[in-house]
Amino acid sequence: MKNHTFDWGLFNSIPIIGILRGLTREKLDHILPAYYSAGFRNIEVTLNTPDATSIIQWLNEKYGEQMNVGAGTVCSPADLEKAVNAGAQFIVTPILNVDVIHSCVESKIPIFPGAYSPTEIYQAWEAGASMIKIFPASLGGVAYIKQIKGPLNNIKLLPTGGVSLENFSEFLQAGAEGFGIGGEIFDKKLIAADKWQELEEKMRHFFNKYQDFVSAS
Template structure:
């Protein structure tokens, strides 16, 4: 089963799992889905990332899009695809990675910052472009970029939080990439799974 755009549109948040323990990720996956969140990426610089992606695909796939993040090189892409990732996210613009994903029909959300980079990523076939780092220039930048490039779907990532997510959406963001703000380290450290589910739900409600 591949990436589901319907699931993504249901809750257009890409949750970014970075440097969490395998134990925590395994516990979080069902809570994430129960809270109504649908799309999650596991970054390749997380210890055991490939095993976690495989586990998620095998055990938690129902109702979830499972992807790999921090894919910078072709070698990274090979690792991600071998693990079964349904979509690919990069922090940078690597043309070969984009082209290989497009050829294989795997959605890729490449990182870009300037209008030229954003347009380049889209012209290579990326269905959505990760605007990174987003909070540096804020929601106003999305609005400015979207004026001439309204045909390009943008996924602002980096510094997106409960406080600014609605502003990014109003500015024209087609989705939001959220990491540390979403996966609250205090709640996870204390194994407060009920609190984490409520925390996740708050993000869904703010969309």
């Protein structure tokens, strides 16, 4: 198995991490081509997805040169080991685990740890995090991101949970550098109904709205 490495150029071209949770390989065989065609380049498979490690390995082999394939819901060093062995190119956590961050830094694997309070955010950044996943972003919303960016303006923030087509521009204006997004991109109803063309159109609409806003900024 050839493990591809993380590409910051791909990430920065569209700093949105699409979050896949609980989806089968059969569904993903339709979702990933649509996701890539729409313009997205970063994909996260949560470890609480059935057969997550085999899915990550499969995606790395199939899309690892075209996209950054990562593992999410990594909560412990044991989780990290499973994710890395599966070929994850980056790591996302829902919580702050400094040991996980240090291991990723040592192995030169980008790490996006979940944090919320100013203390957690600062601890994660000092430990070497690539960006801080503000989770759940819906709790404090755009106002919270703006307030955090006041004293901690040098820390890169990746709001996750509650970011939508309607509010992403406000998060960017507040200082967010990227996003983690699940259901707003991977529409559960369209996926359940196997409406792949409609799903790709929805993804493309989100991508175009993002690109239009960034270009106009």
